[in-house]
Amino acid sequence: MAHSVRRFDGHGHRHRGGRHGRVGVFTSLGYQVQDIPSGSLALLLWIVGGIVALCGVAAYSELAGMFPRSSGEYNYLARSYHPAIGFLAGWLSATVGFAAPLRSPHGVRRVFQALVPGAPALALGLGIAWLVTLVHLRGVRHGSLFHNIWTVLKLALVVAS
Numbered sequence: 001m002a003h004s005v006r007r008f009d010g011h012g013h014r015h016r017g018g019r020h021g022r023v024g025v026f027t028s029l030g031y032q033v034q035d036i037p038s039g040s041l042a043l044l045l046w047i048v049g050g051i052v053a054l055c056g057v058a059a060y061s062e063l064a065g066m067f068p069r070s071s072g073e074y075n076y077l078a079r080s081y082h083p084a085i086g087f088l089a090g091w092l093s094a095t096v097g098f099a100a101p102l103r104s105p106h107g108v109r110r111v112f113q114a115l116v117p118g119a120p121a122l123a124l125g126l127g128i129a130w131l132v133t134l135v136h137l138r139g140v141r142h143g144s145l146f147h148n149i150w151t152v153l154k155l156a157l158v159v160a161s
Contacts, residue, residue, distance in 0.1 A: 033042045063076040073093060078086030113119050136143040 074086040
């Protein structure tokens with residue numbers, strides 16, 4: 001039986017990994033691969049990471065089929081294992097996973113400071129965080145548009161470099 005997908009943004013996107021893989025791809029990769037001796041090995045590790053992520057997608061897809069009720073990770077783990085496991089996973093997501101976007105101003109600040117040396121780091125980081133917050137306070141449609149434009153801009157910068 002087919003289940004309808006709730007629309008969380010203007011495009012119907014609903015996926016588990018929505019809060020991961022944003023600015024970290026651009027800011028932390030250099031630190032992660034600095035001790036890897038070859039580009040081929042770094043690419044192999046990236047491919048292995050992609051396979052592991054696909055396994056996670058497959059597992060969550062199966063769980064979504066078994067437990068179609070809304071609530072995601074907590075519901076899946078609490079009903080599959082124990083409510084304490086669901087609680088711990090939710091707590092970990094709230095304290096670590098959802099805090100990851102706060103890293104975004106750090107990455108933008110580093111790029112901006114390279115362009116404008118001497119820019120006040122703390123004020124710039126806080127300003128970016130407040131700007132994004134204000135955009136999201138205007139509603140889902142504005143937040144979705146903002147992130148779509150931001151993504152196109154990042155991809156253009158990657159392609160241009």
